[in-house]
Amino acid sequence: MAKKVEIDASKVDVSKEFEKVDNASYENIQIRDMLKQILESNPNNEALIEYAELMNKIDLNNEIIDSGKKVLYEGMNYQDIDELNGKCVDAVLTRPYTKKEFDKERFIEDNSEETYKKYLTEKVVKGNVKIKLVG
Secondary structure (H helix, E strand, C coil): CCCCCCCHHHHHHHHHHHHHHHHHHHHHHHHHHHHHHHHHHCCHHHHHHHHHEEEHHHHHHHHHHHHHHHHHHHHHHHHCCCCEEECCCEEEECEEEEEEEHHHHHHHHCCCCHHHHHCCCEEEEEEEEEEEEEC
């Protein structure tokens, strides 16, 4: 289970965090290619051992990527960075925003145009960072 981490956004080194996420993603791509080659050329126990070791490395990289997303979100939002481009991934910040919603149940009780405007509500939508593979 992932532990909750408190992040001081003013102290986030966004470039360093993004580089860690980008490197981990790049390494996962290389590992997957290596795994494919290993399985195709060595159908024996040694290959399975190497396969398992590489799969463990992918799991570790995925942890780096997951924690990096949280740190990148805080840092990019605080430092007003909208997008980062790396050798393997791009990170795009979606900022929190407010949207209007229609409260249908309350409107049904009092069905008129004037009351529609009364029952509009605003809600903050949580932002995030999207990490996508490039290429």
